[in-house]
Amino acid sequence: MLLVLLLAATNAVAAATTRISAREGGADDGKAGGLMAKHNCTPKCGNIDIPYPFGIGSGCYFGPRFEITCDQSNDGSTATRLMKTRMLVDNISLTEGHLQIRQLVNRDCYDAQGKPIGEDQSSGGLSVIPPYTISSDKNRFFVVGCDTYAHFVGGRGEQSYTTGCISVCKNNPTQYADSFDKNESCSGMGCCKTNIPPLLNNLTLKVASYENHTEVHDFNPCGYAFVVKMDQFTFSKTSFQYLNKTHRVPLVLDWQIGAESCGYAKQNNKTFACKGKSDCQDKPSSGYICLCNPGFQGNPYLEDSCEGIPS
Numbered sequence: 001m002l003l004v005l006l007l008a009a010t011n012a013v014a015a016a017t018t019r020i021s022a023r024e025g026g027a028d029d030g031k032a033g034g035l036m037a038k039h040n041c042t043p044k045c046g047n048i049d050i051p052y053p054f055g056i057g058s059g060c061y062f063g064p065r066f067e068i069t070c071d072q073s074n075d076g077s078t079a080t081r082l083m084k085t086r087m088l089v090d091n092i093s094l095t096e097g098h099l100q101i102r103q104l105v106n107r108d109c110y111d112a113q114g115k116p117i118g119e120d121q122s123s124g125g126l127s128v129i130p131p132y133t134i135s136s137d138k139n140r141f142f143v144v145g146c147d148t149y150a151h152f153v154g155g156r157g158e159q160s161y162t163t164g165c166i167s168v169c170k171n172n173p174t175q176y177a178d179s180f181d182k183n184e185s186c187s188g189m190g191c192c193k194t195n196i197p198p199l200l201n202n203l204t205l206k207v208a209s210y211e212n213h214t215e216v217h218d219f220n221p222c223g224y225a226f227v228v229k230m231d232q233f234t235f236s237k238t239s240f241q242y243l244n245k246t247h248r249v250p251l252v253l254d255w256q257i258g259a260e261s262c263g264y265a266k267q268n269n270k271t272f273a274c275k276g277k278s279d280c281q282d283k284p285s286s287g288y289i290c291l292c293n294p295g296f297q298g299n300p301y302l303e304d305s306c307e308g309i310p311s
């Protein structure tokens, strides 16, 4: 059984929580392609490139909302945080105006008798301020489990939108190869997914079960719900085990350098952010980012950085 619920504009308000945990894995960038910090500023946090307009330390970022905090712990690991929030940054893209963060997987786990186990991690969320929004075209909402439903509430300005997803199965879908459709493995057997609305400032989600997983406990003691970058989760026969061990997954935020349109921004060359051989590109919704002119590469937010690509 699979249902996708679409409920219109509700006013559900839940406490958004973002929690800290150790970073797993690491970004392996090493790409030169114009990722550079301002002169005399730290170019990396751990192995994550921090290109201007983002920056670490005063004088190194374009404005307070582009500040990155780089925390070093005694064991040598680093945490790259957006502003002074607990949001952990994974990757920054100048050419697309994206920022990848790591977001918690929410889970709902039971013992064989149907008693909840572990600390309650069944609800969670994320809240961002301009110039950031939660990307609708780059992320999907996934619900994984066999006695599992979850709902998603997205906030956009004064409005809020609720959607959700249900996945119930009596047998273990991960045992059958034909559970996984060739193009789309998350097809309603142990997994369902749905799109999220555009231009959200915040989201909250909650995962729960109908029968506390008592009927499916031997193969699926937990239900999971999370928003994840589209190509970063594929439902497969190892997904129940994978999610059991995975605490955070990548999620994409959109950002813009200014809230105006290019036409308007260009009129004021004191505040216009695009420097050197670069130009302005309107974001689909509002605001703009900068790109080096065709045939040039570098950092379009820095003076004299976009340079001709040697042929």
Ligand SMILES: *[C@@H]1O[C@H](CO)[C@@H](O)[C@H](O)[C@H]1NC(C)=O
Residues within 6 Å of the ligand: 026, 027, 028, 029, 090, 091, 092, 093
């Ligand atoms: C970071 O983003 C760039 C550009 O979008 C991409 O090429 C690269 O693979 C990303 N790195 C990681 C670790 O996701």
Ligand SMILES: *[C@@H]1O[C@H](CO)[C@@H](O)[C@H](O)[C@H]1NC(C)=O
Residues within 6 Å of the ligand: 113, 114, 115, 116, 212
């Ligand atoms: C089923 O789970 C809920 C919480 O998800 C809990 O409140 C309830 O006590 C559980 N029922 C049993 C029989 O353990």
Ligand SMILES: *[C@@H]1O[C@H](CO)[C@@H](O)[C@H](O)[C@H]1NC(C)=O
Residues within 6 Å of the ligand: 013, 014, 015, 016, 127, 154, 155, 156, 157, 158, 159, 160, 201, 202, 203
């Ligand atoms: C989320 O957004 C909605 C609508 O904009 C707002 O009413 C709500 O207070 C926000 N919640 C959080 C936790 O920021």
Ligand SMILES: *[C@@H]1O[C@H](CO)[C@@H](O)[C@H](O)[C@H]1NC(C)=O
Residues within 6 Å of the ligand: 183
């Ligand atoms: C699935 O794959 C088939 C064959 O490759 C293709 O014809 C079809 O359009 C695909 N469906 C979707 C929804 O992508």
Ligand SMILES: *[C@@H]1O[C@H](CO)[C@@H](O)[C@H](O)[C@H]1NC(C)=O
Residues within 6 Å of the ligand: 109, 117, 118, 219, 220, 221, 222, 240, 241, 244
């Ligand atoms: C997942 O985690 C729970 C609690 O930590 C554990 O009881 C269960 O056996 C694990 N395995 C699977 C496949 O979910």
Ligand SMILES: *[C@@H]1O[C@H](CO)[C@@H](O)[C@H](O)[C@H]1NC(C)=O
Residues within 6 Å of the ligand: 269, 270
């Ligand atoms: C900025 O604009 C003013 C007036 O439009 C012009 O005189 C000045 O040369 C411009 N400065 C730069 C750096 O383009």
